[in-house]
Amino acid sequence: MINKLWGFFIIIGISFTILVGNLDGLNDTILTSTKSGVDMVLELIPIIILWSGLMKIAESSGLLEQISKIFHPLLSKLFPSLKKNSKALGYITSNIAANALGLGSAATPFGLKAMECMQNENDNKKVASDAMITFLVLNTSGVTIIPTTVIALRLMHKSANPEEIIIPAILATICSSIAGLSLDYIRRRKRK
Template sequence: MLNHIWFWMIMLSLFVAAGTDIYNEITAPPPMETAGEELSLNKRTKLGQLSDAALEAAQTGVNISLGLIGIMALWLGIMKIAEEAGFIKILARLVAPITRRLFPEIPEDHPSIGAMLMNIAANMLGLSNAATPLGLKAMEELQKLNPDKETASNSMITFLVINTSAITLIPASAIAIRASLGSVNPQQIIVPSIIAATMATIVGLTTVKLIQKFEKRKNRTEGEA
């Protein structure tokens, strides 16, 4: 699926940029003299901007990944202590009634549950720096249970849907920007945000569970046939 999305994002972007450029060149050829110097073709055209953006994004990707290493190390270190001390297991047992339903494939006190729980908690508190390392830890644990290492397991997808529709109790960055732009009441978005995110989580989980149920039934009938 990601294959298709990726392919079409790139293809459509190229077509649209090329189309815009052709249209602009035909209808409004650039003035020969623009205040001193003419804009280079690379800066002026959509296709030029597009190649610049692509190259820049590649650099950004590396910067983000390398920037994550320090924070990753910190949180994975702390998580390791919590794991060895048995703290993660205690957490996992507390939420077992919920996780049993959401993640039927995962054994009850598996370390992945503790890591997922920590990730969701960090997201709720708006600690996005901590959330990513904890989430990646959870993925690593889920991968250990995954029979096919190249394909996403049901538990992984369920976790990701919970994660991306994350309910944030304190959407810190949005509040900070509102405050900086002179909002009278920057925290006003908290309750609407929670309602919207809850709705997203409900829809996401329902979708995932319906697909899983459907696939299970399909597999069963195929097995009988």
């Protein structure tokens, strides 16, 4: 997917620029545009390193686990098809908690484990179960409390208030999560 998308951008971009005859601009773009990418990475290096360090503390001290426990009762209601005390639920809460803290790389292994556990309880191994779909809808609606990369980039471009988007982003996340979960609920009910 990314493979095709990447090729598509370059082919369409170059062809169209040649077509409208902006050759100077095109050479400029090809030869110098990656500099803004380097700037971007340079700006992201400190915040990623800092945040990874802090999150390691959160993980080792058991804080992540504590936060997962807070989510647990709420999340178990969202997954009525899972067995009580299902292992999957533990991995789901860890995944959501890690995601919420902006710990993407730590979240993925939990998520894959959760899928594996749900697959074990799944009757038809080729077809996605209700629980899997609910989990992925929740996961992809992006429950992030502190979007560190966005804040770092805003800082780099001299925003007067880089963190001002935190609360709006949380509110928007809540909207999309509720919308996704509601639609999932309706469609699940319809099948029965």
